[in-house]
Amino acid sequence: MSETGVNDNGIDDPETTTINIRVTERQLAEIDAVWKEEGYTSRSEFLRHAIRDATAHPGASRDMLASIAAEEHAMRKGEHDAVSREEVIEMIDDEE
Structure with a gap:
């Protein structure tokens, strides 16, 4: 209950x-x-x-989510630049 x-x-x-x-x-x-x-x-x-x-x-795999989290962390530390919406869609399409 x-x-x-x-x-x-x-x-x-x-x-x-x-x-x-x-x-x-x-x-x-x-x-x-x-x-x-x-x-x-x-x-x-x-x-x-x-x-x-x-x-x-x-459908979001653990690996894909871990990759997103790692990129976010790197961006916040100034180690990577932000990516465009199109680049994100391409990354997701590559995962499938």
């Missing part, structure tokens, strides 16, 4: 369900760092978006 969830404002939300997951302390620290850095209002909001992305785009 699932429970009614609570939204980010602390109000019962019949549209959401509370779930429990287990993560390592390291994973929790990484989750907390990312949601704050990316401007999410809460850990729950971040995780909902992560789940939505994973379920909405199940």
Whole structure:
């Protein structure tokens, strides 16, 4: 049986369900760092978006996502230039 969830404002939300997951302390620290850095209002909001992305785009391979993350990290450090939309589409097409 699932429970009614609570939204980010602390109000019962019949549209959401509370779930429990287990993560390592390291994973929790990484989750907390990312949601704050990316401007999410809460850990729950971040995780909902992560789940939505994973379920909405199940064809995105782990390797492709890792590559995107690596490129983003390199761009933020000034090691790579941004790529165009067309280049991204070409990269995705190459993966398929």
